[in-house]
Amino acid sequence: MLELIEVHTYYGNIHALKGVSMTVAEGEIVTVIGSNGAGKSTMLRTIHGILRPKKGTILLEGEALEKLPSHKIVERGISQSPEGRMIFPRMTVQENLEMGAYTRKDKAGIAQDFEWVFKLFPRLKERINQKGGTLSGGEQQMLAIGRAMMAHPRIMLLDEPSMGLSPILVGQIFETIVELNKQGTTILLVEQNARMALSIAHRGYVLQTGEIILHDTSAKLKEDPMVQKSYLGAN
């Protein structure tokens, strides 16, 4: 469904992605694990058109994305729950969710997706008229994912949904991600919390200083001694 072929991205002179290739098939949860500064967010931002790759191709169902502006990529069916959540603090929960559906014009579909979000996150319905900035960290993360759902994406990019949340909340968020995937949304999940990510993903990639050094099914990655040592904290 989504394919990256030899993608190189730079921040000025810094070579952040050094020829990343990967695929995500329809209906999968694919995770990319890696430490700070490995280039995980850079990869998602490149897919989403916020950064431009210097070389390489990004294909969605065979269509090249790397030349399209961000807003066109959202229309093609990719939405993102960004790192640090980036909700609109002065807008209410409802207005935040409406912003997620910005590119859509099908009123009935939008109303349906409101229900979809509220079913998955009943908490957001309780807080519907509250300002985004006054929500707790966990609620903000729910809002960020809900907002990404409102675009009714074919593939959703999740950037560190566990960041800054308590273990219980992380568990809840990951359960909803699995639920979301069962309902038919393909998911590309970027995480530092490798243990959680590998527990829900079908396949995983390990990104280190801008390069994919390993990829396999989650089960096999969990057994890999290098992964165990560097990312799962085993001795």
Next chain:
Amino acid sequence: MKAEIKLALTMGLLGGVVVFLFGGWSVTVLGILIGVFMGLSIGGRVNKKDGPRKLALQSLSTAGIAAVVFIAVSLFQNYVVAPAGGQFPSELYIVIPANLIGGLGMILFTALTAALHGLPDRQERLGKLILMVVLVIAFPFIDRITGLHWSGQIIFALIFVILGLGLNIVVGFAGLLDFGYAAFFAIGAYTTGILSSPQHHIFMNFWLVIWIALGMAALWGLILGTPTLRLRGDYLAIVTLGCGEMMPIIFRNLTNVTIKEPLTCWIIPGIMRLFNSSAATKCITIIDNLDLTAGEKGINPIGRPYLPFIGEFQSNNPIPWYFLIILLILLSVFLIRRLRDGRLGRAWMACREDQDAAVQMGIDPVHTKLTAFALGAAFSGFAGAFYAAYIRGIFPSVFEFSTSIIVLCIVVLGGMGNINGVILGGIIIMGADRLFLPALKDLLKGLMDHTILPALASNHTLQAVVAQNANPILYRYLLFGLTLVIMMALRPEGIIPSAQIRAELHADEETSAVEKAVKN
């Protein structure tokens, strides 16, 4: 109770200060205006269930105190200040009815406005609307009957209200700091000047020109916005500052415009010269030595609007002008509300809050900011066309940096993003500039000449210094600057803030209030 006395004293003195400056019949007009304002403030914190009758009765004590203070100041002005300034006090046949109507009007309108808050929501809104409409329509006639002659200056204030509304789209809705807004005001005004004056012997109808001015201002918004809006924040502010500085200079110097057709004038002769041919070609000149803007001396007289039954609008009768500008404001407010509540408005606000997040929602930031810039500019085209026709002449010096700053002041005072606030801000700032300061100047001059300077006669140096500096008009930019500083420091959300902005700017206080509540 304490709060009510405080309100009564503030309002009474506030009205008193204005009456202090103008004297005469101003006490009547101010009495009614302050009554409405006081009724609104009281109504904002009452128990709706009390019903209109009880609310009206409750407000009477506050209104009464305010009226007494107000009339006391008015009488003090008439019998102490006016003679000290070398003027005769008003005659009794003016003083008695003016103060009586003013005082009673204040009480009556306070009670009436307060009572509206006791009605069901829909009736309350309707009642307030009717009250507003009546006041707005009655104002110029009362102004004429009482001989105050404020309308001419109020019209200036209303022109700046439109400018404020336009800039509010750019600064308030889209969050783009624009220091060069007067440039678009200039384009609207010069479009009108060029298309309806003897300067080029073009005399287009005002009702057509005003739309062309709107279109031209929007077009220049696009032209100036396209290269600059890729910048963010501080950089954008500096670039707009530059554009705003350029515009009056350009209009000052467009006095000798020549446009030659490049092919026949340069390219073909150039090729000929390469081949050493001496065959002469005829150079086609499209425009030759055209004085487009008449430089420093400006364009005048500019054509005026004409309506059946009313005829051509005249300088000595402000009433048609007043209603025309009110109509333009209503149209602008209607359009701006529609924009704000639509898809585009949401995109503006998303970009203002967090441009990166907005991009991820599928918003095209350049397109969004450009429409804000162009639409904001369009409304200044309205203001420019009206201004040119009203003044009958336009000069480059009107459109300098200070004008941009005054409009920015209006938006800041009113509260960024708040339409009603900006209207009030425009009236306050321009009212202060056009009515208050000149009146203060006259008052001071009278007091100086008749009381203060004679008292200082023994010390010539001091007398000279005081005489030179006692002109408040010298300090007008100081006052605008102070307004910006004070508002930003104490009330960044403006005088009547929109709930959304207040939530953001006082987020810390709100959380701490919640924390306190939790602890208790």
